[in-house]
Amino acid sequence: MCFKNLPIEFDDAGKARLKEGVKDPYAFNPVELKSYARPADGPGAKLGAPPKLRDWNIDPVTRVAGSLAVHTVLDLENKVAVDAHSIASLFRGYEIILEGRDPRDAIDISSRACGVCGGVHATVSALAIEMTFGICPPPLGVEVRNLGEVGEYFYDRPLHLGLLAGPDYSTSLVSVTNPELVTLAEKTLCRHGDIHGYRTIKDIMDALNPLTGRIYLEALEWTRVGRVMCMIMFGKYPHPSTIVPGGMSTTISVSSFNEFYTQLGKIFDFCKVITRLWDDLMDFFLEANPEYEQVGARPTNIAQTGVFDNSEVYDATYANINEWGNARWNVPGMVIEGKLVTTNLTDINVGFEEFIEHSFYDDWTKGSQPRFKTDPLGNPLSPHHPWNKRTLPRPTGKNFKEKYTWDTAPRWDRQSIETGAYGSVWVTALAGQTVDNPFIESTGDGMRMVMPRHELPEDELYWKVPRTLNAMERNRARAYAMANSAAVGMNIMLKALEYWRRGETAVSTPFKVPKDERLGVGFWEASRGWLVHHMHIDKGKILNYQITTPSTLNAAPRDPFGTPGPYEEAVVGTPILESVRDEDIKGIDILRAIRSFDPCMPCTTHIDTGLGTIVREVNSCGCTLE
């Protein structure tokens, strides 16, 4: 039993059903949101009134796609963030663009939802189409798609750690917010200096300085390696034109695999270094001040949809979705309050709902019956499920008590859930069910990974599931997620070569666009986690297409039950640990909390302290918005 809020139970055969006697199983009464008020008891309650609160607005400057703003309230007496609202301030409308189109168009059009994650959108769209059309790629087609994805991940993740999150821990910034830490870092030797080459923690912090730091600059170079890997398999990046329903249109040869392996070898060495480097840096901060454990902390509720299909099991059918989902190299899963409650994609699918009480949309459930009361296997579906959803933009309200964002509030079992690269290793580690292989072992409480010899000797890495989900651990786990993806890539490449050796060289399968009414769904993961495309077609056209992305989950607003979204939860309770006067506070801990998610919206984020503007950036790629 994985549901505790939705009235869903399972029969003896494991099939989900609504509990008997529940009159309106998905009904709810939205709670009224209230502005922050200092509590009558507990920490800070006895301080003199009025409390010393300060509004902090993280205000977007947008370009062409989407943007993120976060409004926060800081309690400067208690040095803590006490309120937060996450705001996606632009409407994108891909769902509306796709209505009425040929289903095959979804691959190219949805790919443009994001300037970084174009390959994953194209892939998940292909998966949804395969289920809808009833087709399945040949095994090598599945493996080539997997390999392209490995490459794509190495575009995003080094960038995030080196250019986006990394500078928050650089000498140039920390010397302004916490100069005492720089002094301490200078005296602190790195535990893994023999591997990554940095003698002291300050050496690492220097290397994270924007534009001049070695790690910062090398991150740009590593993304180039990722891009090359991606292009070998996908032909083009960031918006591949070779991903098609039923496989790939890439021309593959043995030299493709050789070229890919040449790059993958470099990645192995990079992972040996980057994991230890982030271990040393994060350990330093946590040991220097244990309160850093609360920066960006929130309940360990993680949602992952799984990635890297097993070509021997994947058949693209909804009937077998749990079988092929659980056979993925990174399994799907829901972690609630730190416990893995399911790895079945049907559970993930039927427990998923989107709410718009605080979003700029009309409620599509009012005045009409849901189109689908069950999924194709007879499992119950909510009226708020994407297959029943309609995108009805209506930017009204525009205040924090009513509506304040273009993002919806996705929830699973009516709980706020986050996702990320770190979630992928987290879920797979807890699942403890890795396919037998020489490079990865999931231990139930961690993950062991072997990085084969390249220029550096073979190395074994171990990532242990941390006790708290917070900013530091998200960053650390993202580094280990890279190692995990590299090890997965090695397994996949060996498998692909085996198919090639056997003469199974086909990478695509023919298909026809069906003219009858059909449902499909693609579950995949962007580098940042959860990525799902729900599709409904009839007469050869798309009737409904719904996209939920990592930042749809992470940047979500409050839901009708009053629960904040993940960014909001992570900011509230984040301590302000800067050792400067109140008027000099930069909000770095708030930004560390937000950036640790790898926010994915094209925005430049400014913090307005009310005393002048301090410019810092949160970067992204634009797939949060509708």
Add this chain to the structure above:
Amino acid sequence: MISGPSGLSEREGRVGPVLIGGIGLPWLRDLDFGTQFVRRVEGLDWPEHVMVEDLSFAAHRVLDRINEIAPSRVILVGCMPREVDPPGTVRRYLLDLTPPPDQEVHDRLAEAAGGIIDLDHTLAVVRYWKGFPEGTIVIEIEPGDRSFGLGFSPEVEGAVDEVLAMVQEEVAKPPSEVPT
């Protein structure tokens, strides 16, 4: 997307083709001018040493690509809303290769890393790392319609030939006449 063999020319010690690069924002009508312009003209009969490429990707990727090509000259074509000229106005200028301030480059690079395609980001980032050769020319057009969709506004459509003529004029310049 290479038009003809990438023959070599030589100017002031730098060896490489003349690169005509378009930078555009897909499906945003006039803002996609750079990309669509390249698609329209790549099949023309360009001299052997000319490459025509779509450079509609993030600034640091453009830097990578330009470093790979090592062009002797670059002519960039794009659409930028400066909002000081009427729609359809074509501006041609010699790029000042002075590197921008660090903070500006960091800001622009961080945004580019998030997938943002932007002519100004590209100009700043590539200049900072000295990717552009001397004599780099930018030809940009003021948009009239920035909405979602295909095709240009009448003002921008009417300026396509003017832009093409400018590009051809730049390509035809002998090294001695290339501005620095």
